[in-house]
Amino acid sequence: KMTKKIIKLTVRDVRFPTSLEQHGSDAMHTDPDYSVAYVVIETDQGMQGYGLTFTVGRGTEIVVCAVEALSALVVGKSLEEIVSDFRGFYRLLTSDGQMRWIGPEKGVIQLATAAVLNAVWDLWARSEGKDPRKLISCIDFRYITDALTEEEALDILVKAQTGKQQRVDQMLKEGYPAYTTSCAWLGYSDQLLKQLCTDALNDGWTKFKVKVGADLKDDIRRCSLIRQMIGPHNTLMIDANQRWDVGEAITWVTRLAEYKPLWIEEPTSPDDILGHAAISKCHNRVMFKQFLQASALQFVQIDSCRLGSVNENLAVLLMAHKFKVPVCPHAGGVGLCELVQHLILFDYISVSASLDNRMCEFVDHLHQHFRSPVVIQNAHYMPPKDPGYSCEMLESSVQTHQYPQGQVWKKLQ
Amino acid sequence: KMTKKIIKLTVRDVRFPTSLEQHGSDAMHTDPDYSVAYVVIETDQGMQGYGLTFTVGRGTEIVVCAVEALSALVVGKSLEEIVSDFRGFYRLLTSDGQMRWIGPEKGVIQLATAAVLNAVWDLWARSEGKDPRKLISCIDFRYITDALTEEEALDILVKAQTGKQQRVDQMLKEGYPAYTTSCAWLGYSDQLLKQLCTDALNDGWTKFKVKVGADLKDDIRRCSLIRQMIGPHNTLMIDANQRWDVGEAITWVTRLAEYKPLWIEEPTSPDDILGHAAISKCHNRVMFKQFLQASALQFVQIDSCRLGSVNENLAVLLMAHKFKVPVCPHAGGVGLCELVQHLILFDYISVSASLDNRMCEFVDHLHQHFRSPVVIQNAHYMPPKDPGYSCEMLESSVQTHQYPQGQVWKKLQ
Numbered sequence: 074k075m076t077k078k079i080i081k082l083t084v085r086d087v088r089f090p091t092s093l094e095q096h097g098s099d100a101m102h103t104d105p106d107y108s109v110a111y112v113v114i115e116t117d118q119g120m121q122g123y124g125l126t127f128t129v130g131r132g133t134e135i136v137v138c139a140v141e142a143l144s145a146l147v148v149g150k151s152l153e154e155i156v157s158d159f160r161g162f163y164r165l166l167t168s169d170g171q172m173r174w175i176g177p178e179k180g181v182i183q184l185a186t187a188a189v190l191n192a193v194w195d196l197w198a199r200s201e202g203k204d205p206r207k208l209i210s211c212i213d214f215r216y217i218t219d220a221l222t223e224e225e226a227l228d229i230l231v232k233a234q235t236g237k238q239q240r241v242d243q244m245l246k247e248g249y250p251a252y253t254t255s256c257a258w259l260g261y262s263d264q265l266l267k268q269l270c271t272d273a274l275n276d277g278w279t280k281f282k283v284k285v286g287a288d289l290k291d292d293i294r295r296c297s298l299i300r301q302m303i304g305p306h307n308t309l310m311i312d313a314n315q316r317w318d319v320g321e322a323i324t325w326v327t328r329l330a331e332y333k334p335l336w337i338e339e340p341t342s343p344d345d346i347l348g349h350a351a352i353s354k355c356h357n358r359v360m361f362k363q364f365l366q367a368s369a370l371q372f373v374q375i376d377s378c379r380l381g382s383v384n385e386n387l388a389v390l391l392m393a394h395k396f397k398v399p400v401c402p403h404a405g406g407v408g409l410c411e412l413v414q415h416l417i418l419f420d421y422i423s424v425s426a427s428l429d430n431r432m433c434e435f436v437d438h439l440h441q442h443f444r445s446p447v448v449i450q451n452a453h454y455m456p457p458k459d460p461g462y463s464c465e466m467l468e469s470s471v472q473t474h475q476y477p478q479g480q481v482w483k484k485l486q
Numbered sequence: 487k488m489t490k491k492i493i494k495l496t497v498r499d500v501r502f503p504t505s506l507e508q509h510g511s512d513a514m515h516t517d518p519d520y521s522v523a524y525v526v527i528e529t530d531q532g533m534q535g536y537g538l539t540f541t542v543g544r545g546t547e548i549v550v551c552a553v554e555a556l557s558a559l560v561v562g563k564s565l566e567e568i569v570s571d572f573r574g575f576y577r578l579l580t581s582d583g584q585m586r587w588i589g590p591e592k593g594v595i596q597l598a599t600a601a602v603l604n605a606v607w608d609l610w611a612r613s614e615g616k617d618p619r620k621l622i623s624c625i626d627f628r629y630i631t632d633a634l635t636e637e638e639a640l641d642i643l644v645k646a647q648t649g650k651q652q653r654v655d656q657m658l659k660e661g662y663p664a665y666t667t668s669c670a671w672l673g674y675s676d677q678l679l680k681q682l683c684t685d686a687l688n689d690g691w692t693k694f695k696v697k698v699g700a701d702l703k704d705d706i707r708r709c710s711l712i713r714q715m716i717g718p719h720n721t722l723m724i725d726a727n728q729r730w731d732v733g734e735a736i737t738w739v740t741r742l743a744e745y746k747p748l749w750i751e752e753p754t755s756p757d758d759i760l761g762h763a764a765i766s767k768c769h770n771r772v773m774f775k776q777f778l779q780a781s782a783l784q785f786v787q788i789d790s791c792r793l794g795s796v797n798e799n800l801a802v803l804l805m806a807h808k809f810k811v812p813v814c815p816h817a818g819g820v821g822l823c824e825l826v827q828h829l830i831l832f833d834y835i836s837v838s839a840s841l842d843n844r845m846c847e848f849v850d851h852l853h854q855h856f857r858s859p860v861v862i863q864n865a866h867y868m869p870p871k872d873p874g875y876s877c878e879m880l881e882s883s884v885q886t887h888q889y890p891q892g893q894v895w896k897k898l899q
Contacts, residue, residue, distance in 0.1 A: 103583045130584035131555060135594060138551040142544060170516045171543035177728070179757070179769070180593020181548060216755040219732035315590070319632035342629040344592070344772040346759055356592070359757040 077152035077196070081115040084140040084188070086133045087466070088476040089407065089439055090485060095260025096438050097129070097405070100286030100316040103260070106130035107439060109407045110137050110185065111471060112192045116152065120199070123465040124192025126184040126378040127406035133476065139185035142172065147189060156197055159211040163384045166190070167213070178357040183381060190382030191412065195462035205230035205423075211384045217392065220362045226391045233423050240422045248453030249417055250428060251435040252280030252308065254405055257299060259284040266295065270302040277451040279307045280432055282338070286313035289325060296332040305333075312338035319345070336372055357381070358388045365396040372430075374403045377412035383462075390420050399429065405436030410447045411463040414454045442470035490565035490609070494528040497553040497601070499546045500879070501889040502820065502852055503898060508673030509851050510542070510818070513699030513729040516673070519543035520852060522820045523550045523598065524884060525605045529565065533612070536878040537605025539597040539791040540819035546889065552598035555585065560602060569610055572624040576797045579603070580626070591770040596794060603795030604825065608875035618643035618836075625801045633775045639804045646836050653835045661866030662830055663841060664848040665693030665721065667818055670712060672697040679708065683715040690864040692720045693845055695751070699726035702738060709745040718746075725751035732758070749785055770794065771801045778809040785843070787816045790825035796875075803833050812842065818849030823860045824876040827867045855883035 091097050092104035109125040110133055128136055146165055155162045166186050167178050176182040209227050256269040273281070283299055285292040292311075300309060311334045317325060322340035343355060346363045355361045356379055364370045373393040380386050393400050402417050404410040410433075417433045425431075433454055440446035444465040448455040457463050473480045504510050505517035522538040523546055529535075541549055559578055568575045579599050580591050589595040622640050669682040686694070696712055698705040705724075713722060724747045730738060735753035756768060759776045768774045769792055777783045786806040793799050806813050815830050817823040823846075830846045838844075846867055853859035857878040861868040870876050886893045 101581065101583065101586065105584060105587075128584075129587045131582065132552075132585040132588045132595070135548060135552045135555055136588060139545075139548045139594070142548055168514065169544065170514065171518060171541075172545040173514065174518075174542045175545045175549060175594050175597060177756070180595060181552070181588050182545070182593060184588060214731075216731060216758060218734075318627075318629055321631075342772040343590070344770060344776075345629060346776060357757060359755040363757075363759060 077116045077118060077120060079114050079148055079150055079152065080117050082140075082144040082148050082189070082192075083113050084137050084144070085111045085471060086137045086476045087111045087407075087471050087474045087479075088130060088133060088482065089442075089474055090481060091438065092130070095258055097436075098258045098260035099284040099312065099314040100259060101314040102129055104130075107407045108133045108476070109466075110140055110188050111466060112140060112188045114147065114189075114192045114196060116196070120196060121465075122192040122194075122196025122199075123461070124188050124190065124195055124382075125408050125412075125464050125466075126188035126191070127409055128184070129406075132181075135181050136184050136188070139181050140188055143185055143189050147193075152193070152196055152200075155193060156211075159384065160213050163190070163211070163213050163381065164215070167381060178359070178381065180356070183356055184378065187378045187380065187382050190384060191377070191462060191464060194383045195464060198462050199460045205234070208387060212388045212391075213384065214388070216359045217362050217388060220366060221388070221392050221395055225395065226388075229391055229394055230423060233426055236426060237422055240426060244418055244422065244456050248450055248455040249414065249421065250280075250432045251449060251452050251454050252282060252310065252432045253278050253435050253437070253452075254282040254284075254312075255435070255437040256281055257283040257295065259287060263295070263298060266298065267302060270299060274303065279303075279452060280310070281307065282310040282312055282434070284314065285311045285329065286316035286325070289328060292325075292329060296329055296334075300332045309334050310336050310338065313340050315339045315342055317341050338374070355380075358385050358392070361389045362392060365392055365398060371398065373398050373400045375400060375413070375416060376403045377409055377416060378406075383416070386416050390416070390424050394424050399427075399431045400425070401431060402433045404434040405438070407439050408443065408464050408466075410435060410440070410454075411443055411445070411457075414447055414457060415462060417454070418456055442466050442474075490529045490531060490533060492527050492561055492563055492565065493530050495553075495557040495561050495602070495605075496526050497550050497557070498524045498884060499550045499889045500524045500820075500884050500887045500892075501543060501546060501895065502855075502887055503894060504851065505543070508671055510849075511671045511673035512697040512725065512727040513672060514727040515542055517543075520820045521546045521889070522879075523553055523601050524879060525553060525601045527560065527602075527605045527609060529609070533609060534878075535605040535607075535609025535612075536874070537601050537603065537608055537795075538821050538877050538879075539601035539604070540822055541597070542819075545594075548594050549597050549601070552594050553601055556598055556602050560606075565606070565609055565613075568606060569624075572797065573626050576603070576624070576626050576794065577628070580794060591772070591794065593769070596769060597791065600791045600793065600795050603797060604790070604875060604877060607796045608877060611875050612873040618647070621800060624797045625804075626797065627801070629772045630775050630801060630805065633779060634801070634805050634808055638808065639801075642804055642807055643836060646839055649839060650835055653839060657831055657835065657869050661863055661868040662827065662834065663693075663845045664862060664865050664867050665695060665723065665845045666691050666848050666850070666865075667695040667697075667725075668848070668850040669694055670696040670708065672700060676708070676711060679711065680715060683712060687716065692716075692865060693723070694720065695723040695725055695847065697727065698724045698742065699729035699738070702741060705738075705742060709742055709747075713745045722747050723749050723751065726753050728752045728755055730754050751787070768793075771798050771805070774802045775805060778805055778811060783811065786811050786813045788813060788826070788829060789816045790822055790829060791819075796829070799829050803829070803837050807837050812840075812844045813838070814844060815846050817847040818851070820852050821856065821877050821879075823848060823853070823867075824856055824858070824870075827860055827870060828875060830867070831869055855879050855887075
């Protein structure tokens, strides 16, 4: 039997100069260079696992530094050893007696944890099946037992076994519904917005997200324009990327209400549970727990790279199911679509068994750098067919975009 | 007129091997090596400003990396330029369009922000006076205006001018009341605990904090022992350092209630506002705001190095005053006492004008490494007399403890 001992972990700072064309621009991130801390782990049998976490340029070197600090906890362990007590291994990374001080479970160190664990999940995904009990053993229930116990979680997964094969078949045939954020980045001109909108409608898209929050007059013009383009029956969402104070959010959104947005994304600080009456991307399961307990969100936006990998996302999917709130994942960036499609397919097939009010974000940038890019058909994510967690990048892309020594960055200096 | 242009920023990883003797040990941090990311900024006129943030060993290199990333935003600016729009400068550091992604305002990047801004405050403290209006202009009110507006904040400071000189005189004479955490670290033997307690009582201490949370039987023994040592009329506090789930905290604390603790510190995740019914050390003003709004804490524990320096601590002191909750700062670590004494003296003299239910933590380790260590008399902090923010370290201490090349660490390898 193979031991699959992890003997090496490498991490690289890979950046794409997306700010040059304002891809990804919003009210708070005006010049993002979409980037990743890209992790490759290698076993003594020559198997590799790929993982990443998403960042937007400067500061990626800090996350790389954090991954290097965590690597001592990973190298030397076997995959069997890790997955036989995955909850313990998760806690080893997130609760190291010295490093947890600089978190805990938030910011740089949590992003680094996600990158490392994503690589472990990628490696694991290539081998065996995972039954409900095995999955539950991956979740650290610390701090959430007042909202969801281990027994309740297992019960959810066992119940959802009913009708599973039917849902698998449905997904393979139709895919998972998606919405697009590619048409309306804040820095795009009206002309570009119109062009992209027309193209998207022709490609079958029916749900669109617009970035707002920098200037109210601009927002009115852009929302009005896009509502006109997509007509009254398609779906519009708006995203302020944490730009507003609580009072400001209320005034602003009241003014934009006539364009009938389905949701308001990140109106204010992501830490402000009590100030929210919308949806949010949280940094850990404890924040999601409270947003759910306080009925402070109507849609749960999980993130494959801000939460602690699959382990922590499982906890959030199960809590969302218990609190009856639909999950509509955050995606885009670099590789977030590739990763999160696995989570949302799992949610439909093995947890919620529902598509009501559910859709997964899609952003059409940078997929060409991945070995197994997402497949979109008729505005749906088609299930990935290659083994693993779909975040292996093309080595040529990594080398060209490595910061600061890659060719792309040398040219720009 | 001097321009005081900042031309250089250096940051060093300085660690003390405190885990060897279990100083600082608690239920979550079983082997802390008390450490700092130590920052020195230098102006073209040869003036220096000193700042730091506290960490507990591994991971300090990540904070150092983050300080280096922020340094580009500081070097080249003059002190006048910074303090003439300190709110804007604060936001430049905390809301950089690319780096905020890896926070925002939490974890590694917030600790680094504190280290850098602490150095700026140290430099600024050495020169001019700061009136209420000037202080208000240092605060970023983003995300907290629903709890405290700029006008309300100014009003608080203006009102507190009454009786100010009297309080200054009182502080110079009596100092600010303190409590000690040095007697009862989790890893200390009962014998050492008894010895330290006896010494502390002889030195005039009347308020003691005990670390709990690892093992209930141990906690009962230790709490019983310390309550016996200090008698029924002195004050006892307990600190679980985030060890428990919500339900677990309730059971555990119920069992320890007979020892009459004044407070339970960090019973659960620091992110869990709704799960708290105690006090907490938060990572930013948005978290403190909600703890106050939800009446989820009865004491506010500010931290000079986890919040964004004086700027963000001002916001929290003012909110605490508005919500009528006493401030009892977190201190200890490396340099936290030296820094936080300034904040709590400011709170008494210029904000709350009250000592009711108020005291400042004291831990008796590592003060000898500072140029102007805190002065404790009869369990009170005596106001610092040297100019600046009191965090200049002895250069010899820095060099001996630099990680990994300092002499202390070379010997341990």
